Amino acid sequence: PPLAGGQAAELQSKVVPSKQILHSDNMEMEPETMETKSVTDYFSKLHMGSLVYSCTSKRK
Amino acid sequence: DRSFHVRYRMEASCLELALEGERLCKAGDCRAGVSFFEAAVQVGTEDLRTLSAIYSQLGNAYFYLQEYAKALEYHHHDLTLARTIGDLLGEAKASGNLGNTLKVLGNFEEAIVCCQRHLDISRELNDKVGEARALYNLGNVYHSKGKNVANAGTHDPGELPDDVKNALQKAAKYYEENLSIVTELGDRAAQGRAFGNLGNTHYLLGNFRSAVLAHEQRLLIAKEFGDRSAERRAYSNLGNAYIFLGEFETAAEYYRRTLQLARQLKDRAVEAQACYSLGNTYTLLQDYEKAIDYHLKHLVIAQELHDKIGEGRACWSLGNAYTALGNHDQAIHFAERHLEISREVGDRSGELTARLNLSDLQMVLGLSYSTNNSMMAESHAVENSLNGGRPRGRRYSMENMELMKLTPEKVPNWN
Numbered sequence: 197p198p199l200a201g202g203q204a205a206e207l208q209s210k211v212v213p214s215k216q217i218l219h220s221d222n223m224e225m226e227p228e229t230m231e232t233k234s235v236t237d238y239f240s241k242l243h244m245g246s247l248v249y250s251c252t253s254k255r256k
Numbered sequence: 257d258r259s260f261h262v263r264y265r266m267e268a269s270c271l272e273l274a275l276e277g278e279r280l281c282k283a284g285d286c287r288a289g290v291s292f293f294e295a296a297v298q299v300g301t302e303d304l305r306t307l308s309a310i311y312s313q314l315g316n317a318y319f320y321l322q323e324y325a326k327a328l329e330y331h332h333h334d335l336t337l338a339r340t341i342g343d344l345l346g347e348a349k350a351s352g353n354l355g356n357t358l359k360v361l362g363n364f365e366e367a368i369v370c371c372q373r374h375l376d377i378s379r380e381l382n383d384k385v386g387e388a389r390a391l392y393n394l395g396n397v398y399h400s401k402g403k404n405v406a407n408a409g410t411h412d413p414g415e416l417p418d419d420v421k422n423a424l425q426k427a428a429k430y431y432e433e434n435l436s437i438v439t440e441l442g443d444r445a446a447q448g449r450a451f452g453n454l455g456n457t458h459y460l461l462g463n464f465r466s467a468v469l470a471h472e473q474r475l476l477i478a479k480e481f482g483d484r485s486a487e488r489r490a491y492s493n494l495g496n497a498y499i500f501l502g503e504f505e506t507a508a509e510y511y512r513r514t515l516q517l518a519r520q521l522k523d524r525a526v527e528a529q530a531c532y533s534l535g536n537t538y539t540l541l542q543d544y545e546k547a548i549d550y551h552l553k554h555l556v557i558a559q560e561l562h563d564k565i566g567e568g569r570a571c572w573s574l575g576n577a578y579t580a581l582g583n584h585d586q587a588i589h590f591a592e593r594h595l596e597i598s599r600e601v602g603d604r605s606g607e608l609t610a611r612l613n614l615s616d617l618q619m620v621l622g623l624s625y626s627t628n629n630s631m632m633a634e635s636h637a638v639e640n641s642l643n644g645g646r647p648r649g650r651r652y653s654m655e656n657m658e659l660m661k662l663t664p665e666k667v668p669n670w671n
Binding site (some may be wrong): 222223224225226227228229230231232233234235236237 | 374496529
C-alpha cells in the first residue's frame with residue numbers, strides 16, 4: 197500500500213540519523229608501572245659495602 | 257649454640273623461599289610465587305629489609321593477579337616497615353605501589369597523596385628515574401579520576417564538567433613532565449607509555465588532533481620495539497580519535513590494522529572489539545552491507561565468549577543497519593533479540609532503546625495500533641524513570657549521526 201511504502205521510505209531516511217549509534221569508546225591504556233624490590237638488593241648492597249670496606253681498609 | 261643454629265636455618269630457608277618466589281614471579285607464575293612468598297613470611301626473618309622486599313613483591317604479585325585488597329594490605333605493610341627502618345628509597349617505592357593500588361580501587365584522593373610522596377622523596381634523593389615514574393603514576397591517577405567522574409554522566413569526549421576537565425588537564429601536565437625527563441634519560445619504553453596515556457587524555461579532553469600526534473609517537477616507539485600489543489593499542493586509539501575528527505575512512509583503516517593484529521595475536525576479545533568498531537565506522541560511512549558483515553563477526557565472537565552485553569550491542573547495531581537497508585524482517589528479529597538480552601542483563605536504557613526501535617518498525621509495517629500504543633506508553637514510562645521524569649531529547653552530532661556513550665557498567669571492558 198502506498199501509505200506504508202511512504203512510511204517505510206520516511207523511516208529509512210530518518211532512522212539512521214536518529215537511532216543511537218554506539219561509539220566504540222574503548223580507550224586502550226598503557227600498562228601501569230610498579231616499583232620493585234628484591235631480597236637480593238640487600239645482598240648486593242652488603243656485598244658492595246664489604247667491597248668498599250676492603251678497598252678502603254687496603255688503602256689504609 | 258643450638259638456638260643460634262635454629263635461627264640461622266630459619267633465616268636461610270626464609271631467604272630460599274623468597275628467592276624461589278622471585279624466580280616464579282619473574283617467570284610469570286605469580287600464583288605460585290605468592291605461595292612461596294607467603295611461606296617465607298610464615299618462616300619469618302629478623303632482617304627487616306628482606307621482609308620489606310617480600311611484602312613489596314607480594315603486593316605486586318597480588319596486584320598482577322588483580323587481588324587488589326591483598327595488594328593494598330602488603331604494600332601498606334611494606335610502607336610501614338620502610339618507615340620503621342628509615343629506608344627512604346624503600347618508602348618512596350612502597351608509596352608509589354600503594355598509590356597505584358589505591359587508584360585501581362577508586363580511592364583517588366589517597367592515591368594522589370601516596371604518589372605525591374613517591375615524587376617528593378625521589379626529588380629529595382635526586383633520583384631522576386624515580387621522579388619520572390612517580391610523575392607517570394600521578395598522571396595515571398588524575399586520568400582515572402577524570403574518567404571516573406566523566407563516566408558518571410553521558411557526554412562525548414570534549415564536553416566535560418569543570419572538575420573532570422581539571423583532573424584531565426593535571427594528568428596531561430604530569431605526563432608532559434614525565435616525558436621531558438624520560439626523553440632526557442633516553443628511555444624510549446617510558447616515552448611510549450607516556451605518549452599513549454597522554455594521547456588518551458587529550459582524546460577525553462576533546463583535543464583530537466593532539467591525541468593523534470601523541471598516538472602517532474606511541475606507534476613509532478611500539479614499532480621500534482617490535483611490541484605488537486602496543487602497536488595494536490595505538491591503531492585502535494588512532495581509530496577512535498579519527499572518528500571524532502569526522503575522518504571515517506582513516507578511522508576504518510586504523511581499525512582494520514587493529515583487527516589484523518588482533519588476529520595475529522590470537523586475541524578473540526580484541527578481535528571482537530575491532531569488528532564492532534569497524535561495524536560502527538561503516539555505519540557512519542553509510543556502507544551498511546559492510547557494517548552488517550562486521551557486526552555479525554562481532555556477534556559470533558560475543559556469543560563464543562558468552563558476552564551477553566556485547567551480544568546485545570551487536571543485535572542493536574544489526575537492527576539499525578538492517579533498518580537502514582530497508583530489511584525490516586531482519587531488523588525486527590535483531591531488535592527483538594536486543595530487547596530480550598537487555599531484559600536478561602537488566603539494561604534499562606537498552607530495553608528502552610529496543611522498545612523504541614520495535615515500535616518504530618511496527619508502525620512502519622502497519623502493525624496494530626493497540627500494540628503500538630501500549631508499547632509507546634511503556635517506553636515513555638521507562639524513559640521518564642531513566643531521566644528523573646524529564647523526557648530527554650535525542651541529541652545530534654557527527655553529521656547527524658547520534659553518538660551515545662554508555663555508562664561504564666554497560667560498556668564491557670574488552671581487554
